[in-house]
Amino acid sequence: MTVARKMPMTKNSAELNYNDRGLELPVLEGSEGELGLDINKLRQDTGLVTLDHGFMNTAACTSAITFLDGERGILRYRGYPIEELAEKSSFMEVAYLLIYGELPTAAQMKSFTQAINAQSQTKPELQSMIQAFPRDAHPMGVLGSVLSAMSAYYPEYLDQDLSAEKASQVMTQLMAQVKNFAAFTYRTGRKEPLVQAQSSRYDYCTDFLQMMHGQEPDPEVVKALNVLLILHADHEQNCSTSTVRLVGSSKANIYAAIAAGVGALWGPLHGGANQAVIEMLQEIQADGGGYKKFIQKAKDKNDSFRLMGFGHRVYKNFDPRARIIKQSCDAVLAKLKIKDPLLDIAKGLEEEALKDPYFVERKLYPNVDFYSGIIYKALNIPTNMFTVMFALGRLPGWLAQWKEMAESKDTKIGRPRQIYTGAVERSYKPLSSR
Ligand code: SDX
Numbered sequence: 001m002t003v004a005r006k007m008p009m010t011k012n013s014a015e016l017n018y019n020d021r022g023l024e025l026p027v028l029e030g031s032e033g034e035l036g037l038d039i040n041k042l043r044q045d046t047g048l049v050t051l052d053h054g055f056m057n058t059a060a061c062t063s064a065i066t067f068l069d070g071e072r073g074i075l076r077y078r079g080y081p082i083e084e085l086a087e088k089s090s091f092m093e094v095a096y097l098l099i100y101g102e103l104p105t106a107a108q109m110k111s112f113t114q115a116i117n118a119q120s121q122t123k124p125e126l127q128s129m130i131q132a133f134p135r136d137a138h139p140m141g142v143l144g145s146v147l148s149a150m151s152a153y154y155p156e157y158l159d160q161d162l163s164a165e166k167a168s169q170v171m172t173q174l175m176a177q178v179k180n181f182a183a184f185t186y187r188t189g190r191k192e193p194l195v196q197a198q199s200s201r202y203d204y205c206t207d208f209l210q211m212m213h214g215q216e217p218d219p220e221v222v223k224a225l226n227v228l229l230i231l232h233a234d235h236e237q238n239c240s241t242s243t244v245r246l247v248g249s250s251k252a253n254i255y256a257a258i259a260a261g262v263g264a265l266w267g268p269l270h271g272g273a274n275q276a277v278i279e280m281l282q283e284i285q286a287d288g289g290g291y292k293k294f295i296q297k298a299k300d301k302n303d304s305f306r307l308m309g310f311g312h313r314v315y316k317n318f319d320p321r322a323r324i325i326k327q328s329c330d331a332v333l334a335k336l337k338i339k340d341p342l343l344d345i346a347k348g349l350e351e352e353a354l355k356d357p358y359f360v361e362r363k364l365y366p367n368v369d370f371y372s373g374i375i376y377k378a379l380n381i382p383t384n385m386f387t388v389m390f391a392l393g394r395l396p397g398w399l400a401q402w403k404e405m406a407e408s409k410d411t412k413i414g415r416p417r418q419i420y421t422g423a424v425e426r427s428y429k430p431l432s433s434r
Contacts, residue, residue: 008028008029008030008036008062009028009029010026010027010028010029010038011027011028011029011035012027013025013026013027014027014037016042016046018046018048019046021046023042023045023046025037025038025039025042026038030062031064032067032069036059043417049417049418049419051419054313055242056313059237060237060242060245060414061237061245061405061408061410061411062408062410063236063237063401063404064078064101064404065077065078065098065101065234065236065397065400065401065404066078066098066234066235066236066397067079067236068235068236068314068315070312070314070315070316070317071316071317072317073315073317073318073319073320073323074320075235075320075321077094077097077098077233077234078097078098078101078102080097080103082230082231082320082321082324083320083324085097085230086227086230086231086324089103089230090203090226090230091204091205091225091226091229091230091233091393091396092109092112092113092116092203092204093109094229094230094233094396095112095175095233095395095396095399096108096109096112098233098234098396098397098399098400099171099396099399099400099403112172113204115168115169115172116172116175116176116199116204117176117199117200118172119169119172119173119176119177120176120179120180120197120199120207121196121197122177122180122181122184122197123153125153126146126149126150126153126177126181127184127194129145129146129149130142130146130181130184130185130188131184131188131194133145133185133188135188135189135190135191136189137189138266138384139182139185139186139189139384139385139387139388140262140263140265140266140272140387140388140391141266142181142185142188143178143181143182143185143262143388143391144259144262144263144266145259146181147174147178147181147255147258147259147262148255148256148259150177150255151253151255151256154170154173154255157169157170157173157253157254157255158253158255159253160251161251161406162254162406167254167403167406170254171254171399171403174254174255174258174395174399175204175395175396175399176197176199178391178392178395179197179204179207179208179211179392180197180211182208182212182385182388182389182391182392183195183208183211183212184211185385185388186212186381186382186385186388187211187212189382189384192214194211195210195211195212195214196211197211198210202216203222205222205225205226205229206222208225208392209221209222209225209379212380212381213380218336220332220335220336221336221379221380224328224332224375224378224379225379227324227328228325228372228375228376228389228393229389229392229393230393231321231324231325231368231372231393232321232368232372232389232390232392232393232394233393233394233396233397234394234396234397234400234401235394235397236314237401238270239264239265239267239269239270240261240262240264240265240270240271240394240398241261241394241397241398241401242264243260243261243263243264244257244258244260244261244398244401244402244405245257245401245402245405245414246260246414247260247261248402248405248406249405249411249412249413249414250413250414251413254402257398257402258395258398258399258402261391261394261398262391265387265390265391265394266387268308271369271387271390271391271394272387273308273309273367273369274309274368274369274372274373274376274386274387274389274390275373275383275384275386275387276308276309276369277308277309277346277369277370277372277373278342278373278374278377278383278386279308279383280294280307280308280309281342281345281346281349281373282342284345284349285341285342285345289341289345291345291348291349291352292352294307294349295307295349295352295353295356298310298353298358299356299358307349307353307359307364308369308370309366309367309369309370309371310353310359310364310365310366310367310370311362311364311365311367312365312367315365315367316363316365317363317365318365318366319365319366319367319368321367321368322365322366322367322368322370322371325368325370325371325372325375326347326366326370326371328375329343329371329374329375330343332375332378332379333374333378336378338378340374340377340378342374342377343371343374346370346371346374350366350370369390372386372389372390373386376389
């Protein structure tokens, strides 16, 4: 079932005057009042393209899944505020909400969970593939590889245009398998035997944790993981989600699209930041804990050091997820009776940065990655697994966005233009004359 979408309305128009010609460009308004200039006919009418490094001013699509307001620090999944979902919902329920557009009824939740559980065993060949990687392979490289390899074992999901039923099957299959791949990769990295899924016995997060650590987890740990996965579940057109959409727009199969999303998320400017934050905090701790020096380094244009976990392309106010994670840091560490000096360093760093004009003027606040690693550490998840945890959380968002892209009549293969700045035409010169 897909939710009826309110297509953007043409609110008014903007006049572009170029080469003594006037061109009227429609101004579209979204359901939250966001305005966008519709330039779909710009090149055919004027010969002009727009140049927008990093797509900072460009909407690549319309979407009804997630709404962000960067100035007001608002994040809603299908209209529900992230604060309410983090407090009252579960990761499975949020996954259903993102993919199908509505909170599930009890019957819908049951069949969604059953569909995931029915596909919770991983083919021995894929388990062996994970175990064949070197012990110190980065888990994101393993995850992307085995996701792509699924295309070799499930040809029934490689059709260009999957039916709604097949799409649901492959999405629930991926929900089940990525959980397994993450846990298997972790166990392989520690040269420990794989622990198989027991999804008929445990809920999603409990099952993942027992597959990771080989024992039933503390209910507090399960609760904390549920919240973290909900907070990471979607974030509109971020780098990795845009990658999933772009790959899907060529009608490549879903495994290729999700594997590509894993690749994009791996970068330290994106999902890889959660690992980089902990490594940064550990560097500060090893250096004696004085963070003022690191604040100066972050401001120094000649120093490549950045305050990892700070700043955001969209949020120019607090990332609402960071606020929730910071609050649960204290609660989780207290419940698990853990004292982590890195939390005090992180809080001190935040306090110092938010007093510094450099960060205030650039509206640089903590983002989702700044505190999340502190909790992952408390849940006994190693640093090199943090970005895989981000991918596990983001999976339902990628799937929902892929489905919306595949179903949209507006979808065309993504193919940006460019402004060429290379050599103008010239003739070939034989080697003897060069
Ligand atoms: C995620 O898009 C999403 O929604 C992503 C995400 C999601 O849920 O999918 O929210 C997840 O990726 C969060 C971001 C994680 N990355 C980091 O924490 C890495 C550190 N942050 C930065 O690299 C940066 O803030 C970005 C990449 C997050 C955003 O970069 P932008 O929007 O391209 O901004 P920019 O690099 O042009 O910075 C603007 C200014 C620059 O200074 P000036 O040239 O104006 O003097 O702010 C400075 C930058 O030097 N700046 C920083 C900084 N971030 C920006 N300076 C020091 N430390 C930082 N962290």
